[in-house]
Amino acid sequence: MISEEQIYTIIADQLHDFTPTSNLIPLDGGNLNHVWRLEGNPQNLIIKWAPPYIAANPEISLNSDRIHFEAKALQLFSKGKKLAPIATTDVCPPKLYHYSPGHSFIIMEDVGTLPSITEWYRNTDNSNIGEELGQFIGQLHKNTQGRQKLGQHFHNLDIQQTRQQLQYNPAADYIKKTGVTNVDFNLIASNTKTLGQQLLKPGKCLTMGDLWPRSVLVDKDQIRLIDWEFTHYGRPLQDTGHFAAHCWMQGHATGEDVWAKALWNHFWNGYRAALGNSFDQLFDEQERDGMATHIGTEILVRAAGPFKQGYVYADYKPDTTLIKEATQKAVTLITSPHFSELW
Numbered sequence: 001m002i003s004e005e006q007i008y009t010i011i012a013d014q015l016h017d018f019t020p021t022s023n024l025i026p027l028d029g030g031n032l033n034h035v036w037r038l039e040g041n042p043q044n045l046i047i048k049w050a051p052p053y054i055a056a057n058p059e060i061s062l063n064s065d066r067i068h069f070e071a072k073a074l075q076l077f078s079k080g081k082k083l084a085p086i087a088t089t090d091v092c093p094p095k096l097y098h099y100s101p102g103h104s105f106i107i108m109e110d111v112g113t114l115p116s117i118t119e120w121y122r123n124t125d126n127s128n129i130g131e132e133l134g135q136f137i138g139q140l141h142k143n144t145q146g147r148q149k150l151g152q153h154f155h156n157l158d159i160q161q162t163r164q165q166l167q168y169n170p171a172a173d174y175i176k177k178t179g180v181t182n183v184d185f186n187l188i189a190s191n192t193k194t195l196g197q198q199l200l201k202p203g204k205c206l207t208m209g210d211l212w213p214r215s216v217l218v219d220k221d222q223i224r225l226i227d228w229e230f231t232h233y234g235r236p237l238q239d240t241g242h243f244a245a246h247c248w249m250q251g252h253a254t255g256e257d258v259w260a261k262a263l264w265n266h267f268w269n270g271y272r273a274a275l276g277n278s279f280d281q282l283f284d285e286q287e288r289d290g291m292a293t294h295i296g297t298e299i300l301v302r303a304a305g306p307f308k309q310g311y312v313y314a315d316y317k318p319d320t321t322l323i324k325e326a327t328q329k330a331v332t333l334i335t336s337p338h339f340s341e342l343w
Contacts, residue, residue: 001012001051001083001238002049002103002105004024006103007024007036007047007049007105008304009156010098010100010103010105010107011038011045011047011107012156014098014100015045015097015098015107017022017042018040018041018042018043018045019040019041020038020039020040021039021040021041021302022037022039022040024036024037024047025037025038025039026040027046027213027228029055029215031050031054031055031057031060031307031310032050032054032056032066032227032229033049033050033051033055033067033229034048034049034055035047035049036048036049037110043109043110044110045097045107045108045109045110046094046107046108046109046110047069047079047105047106047107048067048070048105049103049104050062050064050067050102050105050106050187050229051064051068051107052064055184056310057306058304059282060162060166062083062158062159062292063159064103065156065158066103066156066229067104067105067156067229068099068101068104068214069156069159069228069229069230069231069232070106070227070228070229070249071096071099071101071106072229072231073093073154073206073228073231073310074094074095074096074108074228075170076095076105077092077093078096079090080097080125081341082143082150083140083143083144084145085102085143086136086139086140086143088136089222090132090136090161090221090222090223091132091133091135091136091222091223091225091230092222092224092225093224093225093226094108094109094110094111094224094226095108096108096109097109098263100241101255103167104309108241108323109225111217111219111226112219114218114219114224115183115217115218116143116213116214116216116217116218117129117130117133117213117216117217117218117223117246117259117263118213118246118250118260118263119213119261120218121214121218121259122194122254122256122259125302126222128225128266129202129218129221129263129266129271130262130263130264130265130267130270131199131266131267131269131270131332132223132270133216133223133225133243133267133270133273134235134266134267134268134269134270134272134274135270135271135273135274135276136223136225137239137243137271137274138245138270138271138272138273138274138275139204139206139268139274140206140208140239140280141204141205141206141207141231141236141239141277141278142252142274142278142282143206143275143276144205144206144233145205145278145281145282146204146205147206149155149204149281150261151203152232152234153233154206154231154232154233155202155233156209156230156231156232156233156234159229159230159232160199160232160234161189161200163196163199164196164197164199164200166301166305166306166307167196167297167298167301167305168192168195168199168297168302169192169196169254170190170194170278170303171188171189171192171296171297171300171330171334172185172189172192174301174302174303174304174305174327174329175188175300175330176298177304177318178303178304178319178323178324178327179324180324180327180331182334183331184335187334187335188331188334188335189333191335191337192293192296193295193332195293195294195297199235199288200233201240201312203232203233203234203235204231204234204235204236204282205230205232205234205282206232206233206237207230207233207234207235207236207238207239208225208228208230208231208239209228209229209231209232209234209238209239210227210228210229210230211239211240211242211243211246212242212243212246213246213250215227216229235290236282236285236287237288237290237291238294239296240268240271240291240316241290241291241292241294241295241298241339242294242298243264243267244264244268244295244342245294245295245298245299246273246298246304246338247260247263247264247267247298248260248264248295248329248342248343249302249303249311249312249313249326250312250327251256252312252322252326253312253313254312254320256317257343261299261343264343280342288337288338288339289337289338290332290337291339292334292336292337292338292339292341292342293333293334294337295330295333295342296330296331296332296333296334297330297334298329299326299329299330299333300326300327300330302326303326303327303330304318304323304327305321313326315322318331329342
């Protein structure tokens with residue numbers, strides 16, 4: 001565990017103009033890392049430390065190098081760098097102030113205590129937010145497509161292997177835990193394990209990697225996109241499928257799926273518009289089928305797997321109607337892979 005003394009020392013050494021006005025304040029909401037806010041002048045800071053395990057599940061090992069990929073991703077959006085043109089006032093990640101590789105530790109801009117995109121959208125119903133997020137992700141994919149040097153710098157294999165072990169390979173076992181029957185478990189296992197194996201290979205473009213509601217914060221009409229440690233030069237299906245899965249789960253768990261479906265449709269329309277003529281190249285039939293399978297496995301890992309705790313299905317036992325409905329939806333997507341089956 002990095003000590004508070006070490007954190008204060010690094011900040012004093014690296015940010016000479018910063019004066020703290022509070023103690024370190026632990027922040028909740030994330031699963032992977034330990035995160036603190038430090039209030040001060042001229043601005044508040046966010047400090048993130050990546051332990052060699054998942055912070056919310058310490059028994060699950062996870063390479064601390066994930067913080068290295070987040071730091072490199074944030075640097076790409078800084079002034080004069082490759083992705084600076086797509087980091088607009090409408091959608092942008094936080095600014096990186098310091099990266100300490102020896103401590104697996106970064107210091108960055110504090111974007112504030114903001115609602116997630118789903119919390120905000122349910123109360124505001126502004127279609128522009130969904131479209132702006134879709135356009136940003138589309139531009140990210142389009143502008144990094146086929147860039148081999150980025151592929152070398154962002155080969156985040158440890159994260160992909162962790163997903164293979166926790167999400168894709170055990171998908172059929174998660175279904176069995178819920179008691180759902182009349183399922184072709186061999187087909188489920190084949191489809192999900194095949195996708196997990198494919199996603200270990202070099203990909204098509206740079207992906208954000210963790211596009212779920214808690215990574216997408218809204219400040220009035222501006223989106224701040226945080227938590228880039230899953231960034232990987234991989235397959236666009238992981239970004240689009242991830243967001244689709246979480247839109248569906250949020251709507252399903254609340255019993256109010258009209259807004260969730262609308263948010264997804266606005267995102268998808270913005271994404272397709274941003275890709276333009278590149279869409280068919282990035283999203284061929286294999287990509288669309290893989291996206292459906294990813295959606296299904298993301299639902300399963302949240303409804304019956306190790307990431308159930310702290311999310312929308314946390315309070316429901318495996319044999320409850322809501323969990324079985326979610327499981328059946330996952331089965332449909334994985335066995336008849338087309339993401340149009342989501343709604």
